[in-house]
Amino acid sequence: MTLSDREHDALDSAEHDDAELIRLSWDDPEQFAALFDRYAHQIHRYVARRLGTQPADDIVAETFLAAFRRRDTYDTAQRLARPWLYGIATTLVARHRRDEERFLRALSRTGVDPLPEPMADTVISRVAAQHETRRLAGALARLSRGDRDVLLLVAWGDFGYEEVAQALGIPLGTVRSRLHRARKKTRAALDGAPAPTTDPTPTGEER
Structure with missing residues (x-):
């Protein structure tokens, strides 16, 4: 590291x-x-x-x-x-995966962030450069757990790729592929385009 x-x-x-x-x-x-x-x-x-x-x-x-x-x-x-x-x-x-997804979906419906620091300030500026909290929350809720873990460690934990690999016990290449996929789907949601559904998961990668 x-x-x-x-x-x-x-x-x-x-x-x-x-x-x-x-x-x-x-x-x-x-x-x-x-x-x-x-x-x-x-x-x-x-x-x-x-x-x-x-x-x-x-x-x-x-x-x-x-x-x-x-x-x-x-x-x-x-x-x-x-x-x-x-x-x-x-x-x-x-x-608490189900609780997290309910939390994100509620935020996507209401746009009311229960925390004092807006989600847009901490994630969208780093990941998608668009200030649309409701779309972002919905997009995060639709990500697989593995992709969401990697994206949020980078965005909210301020981790580098090697730190993410160490934290999750996964190869560096898996970190890169998950982050690429998560960013692609998140940007598509924020742009109003359908989220990609054809990204293959690399062989042996846990979602």
Whole structure:
């Protein structure tokens, strides 16, 4: 995994990087609390954008509890734990797939975003460059779970391709194909054109 300049600066300015905190927590569990302080707000925002605020509270708590229980298995060669934590959160979001799709479809019908930051500001500007929240929500609801996970980690998690691959445990090529397909379908929906239905899923790729 390649760290960005911003991530390098954040780690260099911290007393311990993520991997070191996790290693220290093996003997001193209280050290793990620093990871919560670093990432809980980011992960809450990501999950809330997908499911709403109340489910996000529970999923953030479950994410860090699961991470704490698995900390002995963490690969400390990975200095940045963000992909690992987002991967756990995304797996937990998958258990609420129907809730997420209902959330998005309700937004596509009403256009009323329950979160204070408009969806258009965080996704459309990065993905489709058009400010049509209702169409965007409908398009996201129609994506497969795998495509939606990749798109939203890039758009809302600000992940690079390698980070997405690490978070979801999938090959880099799969990240690229899913993101291409998701962007294509989302742009088509925002342009008012029928969403493509003939994109083949690469052999062996989980949707």
